[in-house]
Amino acid sequence: MAAPKNYQRRGELVLLCVLMGTLWEIGRGQIHYSVPEESDKGSFVGNISKDLNLESQELVKHGVRIVSRGRTQLFALNRKTGGLLTAGRIDREELCAQSMQCLVNINILIEGRGKLFGIEIEITDINDNNPKFQVENLEMKINEIAAPGTRYPLPEAVDLDVGMNSLQSYQLSPNHHFSLDVQTGGDGTLHPELVLEKALDREEEAAHHLVLIASDGGDPRRSSTVHIHVTVLDTNDNAPVFALPIYQVKVPENVPPGTRLLTVSASDRDEGANGEVAYRFWKISEKQSPLFQLNENTGEISTAESLDYEECAFYEMEIQAEDVGALLGRTKVLISVEDVNDNRPEVIITSLFSPVLENTPPGTVIAFLNVHDRDSGKNGQVVCNTPHNLPFQLEKSIDNYYRLVTWKYLDREKISVYNITVMASDLGAPSLSNETYITLYVADINDNPPTFPQVSYSAYIPENNARGASIFTVMAHDPDSGKNAQVTYSVTEDIIMGSPLSSYVSINSDTGVLYALCSFDYEHIRDLQLLVTASDGGDPPLSSNVSLSLFVLDQNDNAPEILYPALPADGSTGVELAPRSAEPGYLVTKV
Numbered sequence: 001m002a003a004p005k006n007y008q009r010r011g012e013l014v015l016l017c018v019l020m021g022t023l024w025e026i027g028r029g030q031i032h033y034s035v036p037e038e039s040d041k042g043s044f045v046g047n048i049s050k051d052l053n054l055e056s057q058e059l060v061k062h063g064v065r066i067v068s069r070g071r072t073q074l075f076a077l078n079r080k081t082g083g084l085l086t087a088g089r090i091d092r093e094e095l096c097a098q099s100m101q102c103l104v105n106i107n108i109l110i111e112g113r114g115k116l117f118g119i120e121i122e123i124t125d126i127n128d129n130n131p132k133f134q135v136e137n138l139e140m141k142i143n144e145i146a147a148p149g150t151r152y153p154l155p156e157a158v159d160l161d162v163g164m165n166s167l168q169s170y171q172l173s174p175n176h177h178f179s180l181d182v183q184t185g186g187d188g189t190l191h192p193e194l195v196l197e198k199a200l201d202r203e204e205e206a207a208h209h210l211v212l213i214a215s216d217g218g219d220p221r222r223s224s225t226v227h228i229h230v231t232v233l234d235t236n237d238n239a240p241v242f243a244l245p246i247y248q249v250k251v252p253e254n255v256p257p258g259t260r261l262l263t264v265s266a267s268d269r270d271e272g273a274n275g276e277v278a279y280r281f282w283k284i285s286e287k288q289s290p291l292f293q294l295n296e297n298t299g300e301i302s303t304a305e306s307l308d309y310e311e312c313a314f315y316e317m318e319i320q321a322e323d324v325g326a327l328l329g330r331t332k333v334l335i336s337v338e339d340v341n342d343n344r345p346e347v348i349i350t351s352l353f354s355p356v357l358e359n360t361p362p363g364t365v366i367a368f369l370n371v372h373d374r375d376s377g378k379n380g381q382v383v384c385n386t387p388h389n390l391p392f393q394l395e396k397s398i399d400n401y402y403r404l405v406t407w408k409y410l411d412r413e414k415i416s417v418y419n420i421t422v423m424a425s426d427l428g429a430p431s432l433s434n435e436t437y438i439t440l441y442v443a444d445i446n447d448n449p450p451t452f453p454q455v456s457y458s459a460y461i462p463e464n465n466a467r468g469a470s471i472f473t474v475m476a477h478d479p480d481s482g483k484n485a486q487v488t489y490s491v492t493e494d495i496i497m498g499s500p501l502s503s504y505v506s507i508n509s510d511t512g513v514l515y516a517l518c519s520f521d522y523e524h525i526r527d528l529q530l531l532v533t534a535s536d537g538g539d540p541p542l543s544s545n546v547s548l549s550l551f552v553l554d555q556n557d558n559a560p561e562i563l564y565p566a567l568p569a570d571g572s573t574g575v576e577l578a579p580r581s582a583e584p585g586y587l588v589t590k591v
């Protein structure tokens, strides 16, 4: 901005010199002064009076004055003392910009003598300007993968002063990652560059704060700074890392499907999308993969189906976390399933000796049972028992086997079939139990003879009966079963009135029906004593006897005859006399 104006001003001065050139008469060389810029108004520049060999009084007399066409008078003449003074502050930089020498030419006109003198005044530089950056703060972005050695141009400072007072050097605040390199251009200007010395790591340090200092060589030295804020841009250079190398969880086997078990979590030190992680099963057996589900985004592992301690008590799997750049992290998950008393004991009848003979001695083994519970620990310990009111008891055998034995004699005739309840309970809390039923048949032995309901029987048959007529039926009962209860009847042979009993009667051995084999004559035979035997079909057979008395009843087959008193021959009624005083019960007569 200032430069064109200054050139213009210098142009005017030069023009002034040319115009005045004709008046240039002084033989001696040009007068040369120098004054530092920024001197106070009225600062002494040179003694005109002395240098032009004029008495100070003559200055006024000869009308000595400064001629210059500039708008601003930089210098003034004290006519009394002959001193050339500054008329105001002079800014060298405004006047001459960056020119190494700043010369101002003025002319002194001595009107009285018609003489013109040229005076060259050099405005010397003082260090009155700071090197100046155009910005105070600089934002830079550098990707963390940038290679060491990469260069980044930095802003340059400008110092209006010249020579040593102008910009001499740049410095960078100490830093581990960056260094400063200053290149010198063809015209001597300095170009500061930032050089990456050591690779950046956003995850370690996401930003760096640097200060660039530009200094001049003046005395005192002036400097200015620019603050450089380097933001390190992320690249996906970090793999996800799980918080734990192994996750462990215990879960009761009865949790419903969908129960959350645990959440694995991997962190990725990268930021934004580079730090996003997806979870997947990495190693899981085919058998267990349908059992668990993993939320891809949250890392939450839950059950997909119900777990069964008895099937598998321990699961091991590996989980992988993957970020967008396919960088991986892995962890292990161990799931222990804890037993819950969820299985009823089972009772298996390994062998059953049924039917059992009713005369088996106490202590005979009826059955072998095996009890089993799929749970473990107390939940899997089983106790077995049977009702106490039955003639059976359980005895523990080896392993999980029980013997069912009799503890007293059985009686088929009382109970022929038992429904034995075997109750198995485990020791879990709450306990689970299961019942099983054993049907035991008691086999008959011939321990009961057929018995007759009565000790003896009497039967009656009218005389003159038809041959083959049934007289009577005896019936014996045998509580045994089958052959042992099959009763056959017989009559013990005897001799009655010279004839065998079997010629009089016979008995149907199956039905017990007694038949007459002859026609009885009361007048001939009045009664028969029989011994009927009932035998069962057992081996050996059992029998019992009963006596049967058979009476023959008289029929009216003979006309009665009155023997006394003899009837009168005339057919009249016989008379019996009785005294009047006869008491009741007095015997009147006998017929």
Ligand SMILES: *[C@@H]1O[C@H](CO)[C@@H](O)[C@H](O)[C@H]1NC(C)=O
Pocket: 343, 344, 345, 346, 347, 348, 434, 435, 436
């Ligand atoms: C009870 O035991 C039997 C075998 O003795 C078995 O078949 C059954 O499944 C068991 N009941 C339960 C509910 O477990």
Ligand SMILES: *[C@@H]1O[C@H](CO)[C@@H](O)[C@H](O)[C@H]1NC(C)=O
Pocket: 419, 420, 437, 439
């Ligand atoms: C045995 O008894 C149980 C219950 O008392 C019953 O459920 C079962 O049906 C019975 N078994 C037989 C064979 O009678």
Ligand SMILES: *[C@@H]1O[C@H](CO)[C@@H](O)[C@H](O)[C@H]1NC(C)=O
Pocket: 492, 531, 533, 543, 544, 545
């Ligand atoms: C039945 O009577 C027959 C013949 O008198 C005899 O041999 C047998 O021992 C008797 N039986 C019984 C059980 O009294």
Ligand SMILES: CC(=O)N[C@H]1CO[C@H](CO)[C@@H](O)[C@@H]1O
Pocket: 047, 049, 050, 056, 081, 082, 083
């Ligand atoms: C201002 C100043 O120093 N003026 C002096 C210039 O020189 C003459 C003698 O040549 C002195 O008399 C002035 O005092």
